[in-house]
Amino acid sequence: xxxxxxxxxxxxxxxxxxxxxxxxxxxxxxxxxxxxxxxxxxxxxxxxxxxxxxxxxxxxxxxxxxxxxxxxxxxxxxxxxxxxxxxxxxxxxxxxxxxxxxxxxxxxxxxxxxxxxxxxxxxxxxxxxxxxxxxxxxxxxxxxxxxxxxxxxxxxxxxxxxxxxx
Numbered sequence: 001x002x003x004x005x006x007x008x009x010x011x012x013x014x015x016x017x018x019x020x021x022x023x024x025x026x027x028x029x030x031x032x033x034x035x036x037x038x039x040x041x042x043x044x045x046x047x048x049x050x051x052x053x054x055x056x057x058x059x060x061x062x063x064x065x066x067x068x069x070x071x072x073x074x075x076x077x078x079x080x081x082x083x084x085x086x087x088x089x090x091x092x093x094x095x096x097x098x099x100x101x102x103x104x105x106x107x108x109x110x111x112x113x114x115x116x117x118x119x120x121x122x123x124x125x126x127x128x129x130x131x132x133x134x135x136x137x138x139x140x141x142x143x144x145x146x147x148x149x150x151x152x153x154x155x156x157x158x159x160x161x162x163x164x165x166x
Contacts, residue, residue, distance in 0.1 A: 005122040006110035008141040093129050104147045
């Protein structure tokens, strides 16, 4: 079993350029679709995870009939393009950049640690990679769904906060 140690950050064009300049990186692109549905005060986030380099299409009505049967309706829909970079830094460091179609880009620097492995070494590799990318210690980074709801569905976002769902 492995544990994923990660650090999130808000991405911009400068960071993307630095990643490409670092050197020995392999780039993987995949596309993801995120859809959300709601019923009464409950929230459901459905993410279609797509294998790397595989095209995706929005599900057909037959595939989502169960949502209607449960009286769930879509409250958010957006697409994300993921670019993944593998860096060799005394072991693999993966940097994922998720660009949502509504303009938000969030990234993760991650290292996989085998069970019983050195977590401090993984954190040092993440910190070192973050410094190389020009990232400083940042406050908590919000996920794509949070940002989408704040921007496009602020009333819905407020209800989810008040219900302690977010």
